Every structure is written in structure tokens, then in C-alpha cells.
Amino acid sequence: xxxxxxxxxxxxxxxxxxxxxxxxxxxxxxxxxxxxxxxxxxxxxxxxxxxxxxxxxxxxxxxxxxxxxxxxxxxxxxxxxxxxxxxxxxxxxxxxxxxxxxxxxxxxxxxxxxxxxxxxxxxxxxxxxxxxxxxxxxxxxxxxxxxxxxxxxxxxxxxxxxxxxxxxxxxxxxxxxxxxxxxxxxxxxxxxxxxxxxxxxxxxxxxxxxxxxxxxxxxxxxxxxxxxxxxxxxxxxxxxxxxxxxxxxxxxxxxxxxxxxxxxxxxxxxxxxxxxxxxxxxxxxxxxxxxxxxx
Amino acid sequence: xxxxxxxxxxxxxxxxxxxxxxxxxxxxxxxxxxxxxxxxxxxxxxxxxxxxxxxxxxxxxxxxxxxxxxxxxxxxxxxxxxxxxxxxxxxxxxxxxxxxxxxxxxxxxxxxxxxxxxxxxxxxxxxxxxxxxxxxxxxxxxxxxxxxxxxxxxxxxxxxxxxxxxxxxxxxxxxxxxxxxxxxxxxxxxxxxxxxxxxxxxxxxxxxxxxxxxxxxxxx
Numbered sequence: 064x065x066x067x068x069x070x071x072x073x074x075x076x077x078x079x080x081x082x083x084x085x086x087x088x089x090x091x092x093x094x095x096x097x098x099x100x101x102x103x104x105x106x107x108x109x110x111x112x113x114x115x116x117x118x119x120x121x122x123x124x125x126x127x128x129x130x131x132x133x134x135x136x137x138x139x140x141x142x143x144x145x146x147x148x149x150x151x152x153x154x155x156x157x158x159x160x161x162x163x164x165x166x167x168x169x170x171x172x173x174x175x176x177x178x179x180x181x182x183x184x185x186x187x188x189x190x191x192x193x194x195x196x197x198x199x200x201x202x203x204x205x206x207x208x209x210x211x212x213x214x215x216x217x218x219x220x221x222x223x224x225x226x227x228x229x230x231x232x233x234x235x236x237x238x239x240x241x242x243x244x245x246x247x248x249x250x251x252x253x254x255x256x257x258x259x260x261x262x263x264x265x266x267x268x269x270x271x272x273x274x275x276x277x278x279x280x281x282x283x284x285x286x287x288x289x290x291x292x293x294x295x296x297x298x299x300x301x302x303x304x305x306x307x308x309x310x311x312x313x314x315x316x317x318x319x320x321x322x323x324x325x326x327x328x329x330x331x332x333x334x335x336x337x338x339x340x341x342x343x344x345x346x347x348x349x350x351x352x353x354x355x356x357x358x
Numbered sequence: 359x360x361x362x363x364x365x366x367x368x369x370x371x372x373x374x375x376x377x378x379x380x381x382x383x384x385x386x387x388x389x390x391x392x393x394x395x396x397x398x399x400x401x402x403x404x405x406x407x408x409x410x411x412x413x414x415x416x417x418x419x420x421x422x423x424x425x426x427x428x429x430x431x432x433x434x435x436x437x438x439x440x441x442x443x444x445x446x447x448x449x450x451x452x453x454x455x456x457x458x459x460x461x462x463x464x465x466x467x468x469x470x471x472x473x474x475x476x477x478x479x480x481x482x483x484x485x486x487x488x489x490x491x492x493x494x495x496x497x498x499x500x501x502x503x504x505x506x507x508x509x510x511x512x513x514x515x516x517x518x519x520x521x522x523x524x525x526x527x528x529x530x531x532x533x534x535x536x537x538x539x540x541x542x543x544x545x546x547x548x549x550x551x552x553x554x555x556x557x558x559x560x561x562x563x564x565x566x567x568x569x570x571x572x573x574x575x576x577x578x
Binding site for chain 1: 401402403404405406407408409410411412413414417418419420421422424425426427428429431432435465466467468470
């Protein structure tokens with residue numbers, strides 16, 4: 064078996080439909096326009112620019128299309144869990160044991176194997192939730208962004224991109240979904256998200272711990288890893304939709320991130336990155352409007 | 359109320375454990391090092407295969423089993439220093455070259471159309487041999503002096519038997535016609551032949567050797 068797969072190598076059955084990340088992000092249902100997930104027309108009209116700049120509509124149980132928003136998000140979580148499983152599995156296999164930059168310690172492989180088990184359970188949980196919401200596998204597209212971050216030839220960058228950035232995002236998403244389960248009167252959803260949230264904190268902590276251990280004498284490598292994490296954080300800040308704001312679609316789960324080894328300063332940086340992403344989204348929107356007006 | 363000063367035997371009447379065992383400390387460490395090597399190669403392969411199998415149920419089982427074998431490898435890793443091997447890497451070795459050949463052959467299938475070959479290698483060849491070697495070790499080591507190894511063997515065997523059943527049922531569910539039967543059988547025979555040359559996961563003697571008395575001894 065060869066080492067270091069690419070996204071094209073991922074094996075899927077015939078139900079899955081692959082979409083690229085740009086298509087996913089530009090899906091009008093995720094952009095806040097008419098028909099956007101989680102918002103009715105009146106709310107969008109009142110909301111002005113705020114709705115348009117969000118990557119995901121705010122999930123409120125009383126919004127007419129909230130069920131579709133939740134179904135889309137849950138299917139996205141399900142395929143994300145599959146890729147997280149695959150990524151952790153590949154890190155068990157792709158590297159020799161050792162202390163060099165292209166090697167990994169034995170204990171890191173043990174952590175990745177543990178993550179495989181956790182992600183397998185998350186797949187089981189999320190596919191059952193997906194089906195209970197009336198969604199079929201493949202009803203929504205699969206963007207392989209998580210596995211892409213897990214293809215990095217440097218194991219530390221995999222941990223930065225997947226365990227710190229994307230599993231960190233999962234902490235925020237599961238925290239939001241747990242609240243949604245509570246507010247929408249769905250105790251099974253709330254229960255499951257709470258358990259998955261516990262695992263995600265563990266995975267992010269693994270990333271934080273290994274980041275510190277592997278770079279204790281290599282500040283340059285640490286800087287590269289943090290830079291990669293920041294790029295991934297920005298890319299998946301959902302157009303600025305993840306923030307500390309009360310009405311944010313995905314709220315930063317500060318307490319759980321602290322448990323997972325993030326410092327307050329690091330969480331502030333994620334909030335800053337998200338703010339930058341929101342400003343860029345605003346600028347893109349303004350440019351599109353200007354073009355439309357000129358046309 | 360029983361008299362607390364009354365003399366009681368150190369071994370309760372139902373405790374039949376005995377001192378003698380078949381393995382020295384050194385032989386135990388050698389076997390444990392072989393076990394760790396096999397468990398490591400197995401969990402790495404299962405993790406690597408997860409992305410290459412399209413069948414969702416298989417994918418999720420491999421992810422689960424990957425961790426179990428990683429944990430077994432950790433059990434053996436921690437046992438080695440207790441057996442006077444302070445550098446566990448030194449004994450984390452294949453039993454012989456044929457065992458390396460076996461693991462290379464078992465992990466070779468890669469394509470998404472090779473799930474049956476992957477599963478047969480693990481669940482019809484390797485894991486049955488692991489169960490055999492662990493059972494032999496369990497039944498022949500000293501039940502008093504080597505209790506820590508016995509505990510780890512029992513924990514590992516519990517997982518191995520569960521996983522073997524999982525894997526065997528997945529294989530049965532994937533065999534749909536005579537051609538599939540042949541594919542599975544051919545693959546099993548190919549790998550079993552290498553395993554026979556290896557003598558088992560801990561080399562010759564993995565499941566003991568039958569001492570047949572010579573004609574002279576028999577007649578004496």
C-alpha cells in the first residue's frame with residue numbers, strides 16, 4: 064500500500080457526490096440570500112447585509128427553513144467525520160517512527176489510532192442522526208476539505224490543520240448544535256452533540272499537546288504549523304460567521320477551546336481571523352452589488 | 359463471627375494456580391516483542407486502509423479495530439521493561455524474515471476493489487494466528503509469576519475474538535458467488551503459506567511444539 068494519498072484516492076460508494084469547497088461556500092442556500100437556510104424572507108429583508116455575509120444562516124428553530132439548515136449541517140458533519148477518520152488512519156500509516164521531521168513518535172500514532180475509533184463512533188452517531196432527520200446519505204454534496212488538510216506531508220501540519228483548526232471548528236459547531244437541540248426540543252440531538260463535543264475537546268487537546276512537544280526545540284516549524292492553522296481557520300471561518308457575537312451562526316466555544324489547550328490569546332486570534340474573513344466577504348458582496356448596479 | 363486470628367492458607371481451596379511455567383523471562387520478552395511488532399504493523403495497516411475501502415460498514419469497523427490493536431501494542435510496549443528490556447524498541451521485532459514477508463503481502467492490496475483481499479488477510483489468516491499464539495502463551499505461562507502477561511493476553515484475546523467475528527461476518531456478507539469464494543480462498547492460501555514458513559506470529563513454537571518420543575524412549 065502506498066503512502067500519502069490524495070483526495071482523489073478517497074474511496075466512496077455510489078451514493079456520495081463530491082463537490083469542491085468553492086461550490087459549497089457559494090451555494091446560495093448557505094449565503095443568506097432568498098431561500099437561505101435558517102432564515103425567512105422577512106428576516107432577510109430586515110437583516111440587510113448581515114445575512115448576506117454569513118457563510119451559514121443562523122440556526123433558529125422557529126425559522127421556516129431551519130430543518131433544512133439542520134439537515135444540511137448534519138450531513139456535512141457526517142461526511143466530515145468520515146474524512147476525519149480517514150485522515151487519522153492515514154497518519155497511523157504514512158510515517159515511519161522516529162524523531163525526524165518526516166517521522167512521528169510512537170505515542171502520536173497511538174493517539175491517531177484512538178482518534179480513528181472516536182471518529183468511527185462519530186460517523187455512526189451522525190449517520191443515525193442524519194437518517195432520523197429524514198436525510199439520505201448523498202442527499203447533500205461532500206466537500207473533501209478536511210481530508211485535504213490531512214494530506215500534508217508534514218505530520219505536524221496535519222495536526223495543526225485538522226486537530227487544531229478543523230476539530231476546533233467542530234467544537235464550535237457541536238456546541239452550537241447542542242444548543243440548537245436544546246432550543247428545538249430534540250434531546251437526542253443535544254445528547255449526541257454533547258458526547259461528540261467531549262471527544263472533540265480530546266482531539267484538539269491532542270493537537271495542542273503534540274504541537275508543543277514536537278516544536279519544543281524548533282520554533283520555525285512551530286511558526287509554519289501555526290501559519291497553516293491560521294490559513295485553515297480563516298478558510299473555514301464561514302465567511303466570518305463564526306465569532307463571539309450573540310447572533311453569530313456558529314459561536315466560538317471559548318470554554319471548551321480553553322479545555323483543549325487554546326490560550327485566550329489564541330482564541331482572540333481566531334476571532335480576529337474570522338473578523339477579517341467577514342470584512343473580505345463584505346467587500347466581495349459590495350463589489351458584486353456594484354457590478355450588478357453598473358450592469 | 360469468624361476468628362480473625364485463625365490461620366488460613368495463602369491459597370484458597372479453589373485457587374489452583376501453580377508456579378511452573380513454560381517460559382523464562384527472556385523467552386517471554388522475545389514473544390512479547392514479536393507481539394508488539396505484529397500489533398503495530400496491523401494497526402498501521404488498518405488505519406491506512408480506512409480511506410481505501412468504499413464500503414461504509416467496513417470503513418467504520420476498520421477504524422474501530424485500528425485502535426484496539428494500537429492499544430494491544432501499547433500493552434506489550436509497557437510489559438517489555440517489566441521483563442528487563444529497558445529499551446522496548448530493541449525487542450520490537452518480527453519473529454523472522456518470513457513474518458516480514460507475510461505482513462508486506464497482507465498489507466499490499468490497495469485499490470478500492472480489493473476489500474475482500476484486505477479482510478481475508480486480516481480476519482482469516484492473521485487474527486486466527488494471533489488468537490492461537492496468545493492462547494498457547496496464556497495456557498502455558500506461569501499463572502503466578504507471569505500474571506501481568508496473562509492479564510494482557512486475556513484483554514487482547516477478548517478483543518481478538520470479537521474482531522475476528524466482526525471481520526468474518528463482513529467477509530461472509532461480501533462473498534456473493536463462486537468467484538468470490540475462490541478469490542477469498544486463493545488469498546487465504548497465498549498468505550497461509552507464508553505464515554506456515556514463519557511458524558506463526560512469534561516464529562516456530564508460536565503454538566508450541568509437539569514432543570514425539572523417539573522409538574528408543576518409547577520402548578524404555
